[in-house]
Amino acid sequence: MSTDASNEVRLAAESAASRAAHSAAEVAGQEPGGPKSPRRKGLSERNRPLWMLIPGGALMIIIIVVPLLLGIYMSTLNLDQYTLRKWISSPFIGVENFVEALTSSPLLHATWLSVSYSLLAMAVTLPLGIAAAVATQNAFKGRAVIRSIFLIPYVLPSFVVATVWRTMFQPDGIVDKALGAVGIEAGLWLNGPQTFWTLVLVQIWASWPFIYLLALSGLQSVDHEVHEASALDGALWWNKLRYVIFPYLKGPLALAFLIGMLHHINNFTLPYVLFGVPAPADVEVLPILTYVTSFQSFRFGLSAAMAFVSLVLIAIPLFVYLRAVKLDDAESPGAKK
Amino acid sequence: MSTSTAARRSTATADIPRPGSKRQHEVLRLLPGPLLTIILVFLGALVLIPVFYIFLASVNSDIGVANGEFWPSSFSLENYSKIWTSVGLATGLANSVLVAGATAVVSAALSVSTAFVLVRYSFRGRLTILRGLLALQSVPGTLMVLPVFVLFSSASTYLGIQVIGTQWGLFVTYLTFAMPFSTWVMVTYLRGLPKELEEAAKIDGASNLGVLFKIILPLSWPGIVVSGIFAFLLGWNDVLFASVMTRPESQTAAVALQIFGASQEGGAIPFYGQMMAAALVCAAPVVILYLIFQRYLVGGLTAGGVK
Numbered sequence: 001m002s003t004d005a006s007n008e009v010r011l012a013a014e015s016a017a018s019r020a021a022h023s024a025a026e027v028a029g030q031e032p033g034g035p036k037s038p039r040r041k042g043l044s045e046r047n048r049p050l051w052m053l054i055p056g057g058a059l060m061i062i063i064i065v066v067p068l069l070l071g072i073y074m075s076t077l078n079l080d081q082y083t084l085r086k087w088i089s090s091p092f093i094g095v096e097n098f099v100e101a102l103t104s105s106p107l108l109h110a111t112w113l114s115v116s117y118s119l120l121a122m123a124v125t126l127p128l129g130i131a132a133a134v135a136t137q138n139a140f141k142g143r144a145v146i147r148s149i150f151l152i153p154y155v156l157p158s159f160v161v162a163t164v165w166r167t168m169f170q171p172d173g174i175v176d177k178a179l180g181a182v183g184i185e186a187g188l189w190l191n192g193p194q195t196f197w198t199l200v201l202v203q204i205w206a207s208w209p210f211i212y213l214l215a216l217s218g219l220q221s222v223d224h225e226v227h228e229a230s231a232l233d234g235a236l237w238w239n240k241l242r243y244v245i246f247p248y249l250k251g252p253l254a255l256a257f258l259i260g261m262l263h264h265i266n267n268f269t270l271p272y273v274l275f276g277v278p279a280p281a282d283v284e285v286l287p288i289l290t291y292v293t294s295f296q297s298f299r300f301g302l303s304a305a306m307a308f309v310s311l312v313l314i315a316i317p318l319f320v321y322l323r324a325v326k327l328d329d330a331e332s333p334g335a336k337k
Numbered sequence: 338m339s340t341s342t343a344a345r346r347s348t349a350t351a352d353i354p355r356p357g358s359k360r361q362h363e364v365l366r367l368l369p370g371p372l373l374t375i376i377l378v379f380l381g382a383l384v385l386i387p388v389f390y391i392f393l394a395s396v397n398s399d400i401g402v403a404n405g406e407f408w409p410s411s412f413s414l415e416n417y418s419k420i421w422t423s424v425g426l427a428t429g430l431a432n433s434v435l436v437a438g439a440t441a442v443v444s445a446a447l448s449v450s451t452a453f454v455l456v457r458y459s460f461r462g463r464l465t466i467l468r469g470l471l472a473l474q475s476v477p478g479t480l481m482v483l484p485v486f487v488l489f490s491s492a493s494t495y496l497g498i499q500v501i502g503t504q505w506g507l508f509v510t511y512l513t514f515a516m517p518f519s520t521w522v523m524v525t526y527l528r529g530l531p532k533e534l535e536e537a538a539k540i541d542g543a544s545n546l547g548v549l550f551k552i553i554l555p556l557s558w559p560g561i562v563v564s565g566i567f568a569f570l571l572g573w574n575d576v577l578f579a580s581v582m583t584r585p586e587s588q589t590a591a592v593a594l595q596i597f598g599a600s601q602e603g604g605a606i607p608f609y610g611q612m613m614a615a616a617l618v619c620a621a622p623v624v625i626l627y628l629i630f631q632r633y634l635v636g637g638l639t640a641g642g643v644k
Contacts, residue, residue: 056447067485177404
């Protein structure tokens with residue numbers, strides 16, 4: 001069983017932790033190679049079957065890159081349900097969509113909601129995930145079962161999570177009954193200003209296991225000698241965690257933070273299924289606003305402009321992530337061993 | 338097996354603490370016992386109470402759920418027989434299995450060959466492609482759904498190919514959006530394989546394709562399974578594209594459940610029991626897949642960090 005469990009996270013440790021552990025250094029220091037850097041040793045240069053890249057590459061170009069450019073172009077068009085059919089010949093209006101999006105649409109409010117909800121959820125999931133990882137790091141009877149249980153919220157599809165919580169948060173539903181039993185009158189969860197906190201709560205429930213996974217992979221990379229040294233020093237458990245163990249988690253958790261923020265900001269399914277559209281104004285996060293503008297108000301050009309603005313927002317954590325992540329393994333020039 | 342070897346070893350060298358021994362345990366200990374118990378119980382309850390509630394609510398009456406009962410006052414499995422037609426889960430699940438399954442198979446096949454070239458051969462733009470794979474994983478779906486929709490409807494206007502409303506449209510979309518992550522999973526997996534076997538095969542005269550089929554494929558099936566499963570999950574879990582690009586007859590289970598849930602608003606007591614039963618049925622394949630392949634999946638989850 002113990003071999004099983006260690007295998008389970010060994011992959012995790014190998015793939016993420018080692019990469020993430022280097023990340024901090026790489027952010028500060030060098031980037032492993034670029035297209036112009038010297039060729040990687042040990043990679044074959046002759047008889048390359050580059051045609052194998054074509055099917056996947058073609059798909060990604062046709063379905064991702066082309067629509068991406070199309071979306072940017074559409075953001076400059078006056079596109080509604082009447083002009084969509086012949087979108088190529090619809091009137092070009094330049095930056096008007098952007099002006100409207102930024103000045104007279106709820107876009108800025110939505111951006112604020114997205115960012116604050118993502119940060120709040122992250123602020124709670126981080127300690128939960130770390131606590132879970134620290135608690136399941138050492139072997140005990142039933143640990144494999146506990147680890148499986150901890151991952152349940154993460155493997156459940158978002159639409160299932162949202163459907164279930166939507167039912168539980170109904171007025172007079174199970175959540176209200178449980179809170180009423182301890183004398184709390186909570187009010188409406190699925191309507192009004194409290195919806196924001198509903199979204200945060202459900203997002204926390206669904207995403208702390210991801211932090212847990214990455215924290216666990218960080219703990220795997222702590223050498224045994226480190227444990228022995230701190231035991232010899234007679235470090236108290238809190239000091240050991242604080243000064244010995246947590247520094248190992250910095251890399252993986254920084255990674256978890258970035259990816260988690262990207263997940264939260266991009267999360268469409270959870271608010272969409274929880275609240276439906278049109279969503280209450282307090283949960284009209286960026287993906288919902290973009291969707292509603294397209295498929296409820298049929299202001300396609302405006303929606304494309306909003307999508308572009310959210311892409312810019314996404315680009316910030318994404319850029320940091322791409323700088324931090326180790327693209328190549330240790331053999332590549334410039335990569336740290 | 339591990340315990341017997343550990344026991345044998347510890348009799349041989351008794352003075353060195355072995356994994357599992359008391360002293361070893363003390364050295365590795367991170368938390369005091371009571372705190373450990375509190376954390377485990379708290380987080381376990383946080384997860385299990387809602388999950389347990391889904392089971393209970395799915396066999397409860399709608400009034401019971403609406404009144405906030407935890408323990409059902411009445412018990413019936415009726416909900417499980419109704420959902421196939423009322424929610425449209427029969428069609429939904431069939432479509433989901435078809436689309437997500439096809440996505441999984443094709444995406445796994447494409448990602449192996451793509452990753453093979455990316456890991457083993459050097460060419461201009463290799464790192465750019467690797468970086469692009471990571472970047473494309475984070476492109477928000479809401480940004481893509483409108484242009485993809487327009488692209489597909491243009492295909493029907495200008496080329497006469499009907500894509501919107503068919504399973505093909507969903508399949509192609511999911512396949513493409515699964516590719517970056519599936520390929521990244523395979524890239525991390527193939528890096529772990531020793532090159533020596535491939536070199537030996539090359540010396541024996543194997544072609545590139547020969548190496549791929551005879552050496553890489555047999556060795557990397559765990560990675561292939563993982564990348565296939567992630568592609569499957571992407572198709573299974575998607576609501577965004579499916580809500581825009583399907584008709585009732587090509588609806589996936591996710592959309593069927595979402596529409597059923599949304600249509601219950603207003604009027605009489607919603608069919609909560611059926612919603613919960615349907616939610617469980619939709620979650621079951623995913624949870625089963627996860628339990629079977631847990632060991633490999635956990636590694637893959639952290640590899641690219643995308644669900």
